[in-house]
Amino acid sequence: xxxxxxxxxxxxxxxxxxxxxxxxxxxxxxxxxxxxxxxxxxxxxxxxxxxxxxxxxxxxxxxxxxxxxxxxxxxxxxxxxxxxxxxxxxxxxxxxxxxxxxxxxxx
Amino acid sequence: xxxxxxxxxxxxxxxxxxxxxxxxxxxxxxxxxxxxxxxxxxxxxxxxxxxxxxxxxxxxxxxxxxxxxxxxxxxxxxxxxxxxxxxxxxxxxxxxxxxxxxxxxxxxxxxxxxxxxxxxx
Numbered sequence: 001x002x003x004x005x006x007x008x009x010x011x012x013x014x015x016x017x018x019x020x021x022x023x024x025x026x027x028x029x030x031x032x033x034x035x036x037x038x039x040x041x042x043x044x045x046x047x048x049x050x051x052x053x054x055x056x057x058x059x060x061x062x063x064x065x066x067x068x069x070x071x072x073x074x075x076x077x078x079x080x081x082x083x084x085x086x087x088x089x090x091x092x093x094x095x096x097x098x099x100x101x102x103x104x105x106x107x
Numbered sequence: 108x109x110x111x112x113x114x115x116x117x118x119x120x121x122x123x124x125x126x127x128x129x130x131x132x133x134x135x136x137x138x139x140x141x142x143x144x145x146x147x148x149x150x151x152x153x154x155x156x157x158x159x160x161x162x163x164x165x166x167x168x169x170x171x172x173x174x175x176x177x178x179x180x181x182x183x184x185x186x187x188x189x190x191x192x193x194x195x196x197x198x199x200x201x202x203x204x205x206x207x208x209x210x211x212x213x214x215x216x217x218x219x220x221x222x223x224x225x226x227x228x
Contacts, residue, residue, distance in 0.1 A: 106204055
């Protein structure tokens with residue numbers, strides 16, 4: 001199984017900050033990497049797919065990069081509605097696996 | 108619009124079974140794999156398995172093999188996930204999620220609202 005390791009597991013930030021979350025795969029997954037945002041009590045929501053493509057309707061302050069084993073999600077100018085938990089997911093091979101999550105909260 | 112509507116919360120005793128439903132609307136049910144993902148309280152997301160609504164073909168995560176059964180009823184555009192021999196650590200929110208393809212890559216672009224399953228004696 002492909003293991004996905006996210007870091008950090010949590011971070012504190014202020015509105016307007018730039019936030020970077022990393023995700024590492026245990027093997028080469030090309031760009032079969034998605035990012036989701038989950039708010040408390042809600043289902044996850046797709047932000048980024050194919051490592052760097054922005055899902056329709058997602059604000060452009062979100063961006064993704066990487067290929068192979070190392071990936072990054074960046075949020076430029078953090079907004080109040082961005083305080084949430086973020087998960088990476090690989091869809092390179094079954095079982096589809098998620099990272100452990102990164103909780104972004106208010107500093 | 109595309110919607111996945113799941114059944115309500117359940118409370119079960121250890122050793123019992125639970126069956127969660129996921130009714131799809133707004134798209135062709137047979138056209139997309141349906142996946143199930145669970146989330147224990149305060150924990151991350153865990154893939155349980157998937158079903159091909161067109162063929163009925165299924166794949167389960169090894170961890171759940173022998174305890175999980177996924178089925179579908181195409182006449183009512185509904186997918187089901189049944190988990191048996193429940194234990195306290197099966198307490199979780201269970202989500203169904205539609206798999207779509209964007210730029211040749213699989214994505215979960217639509218999720219159900221989640222069904223809380225609580226296992227307690």
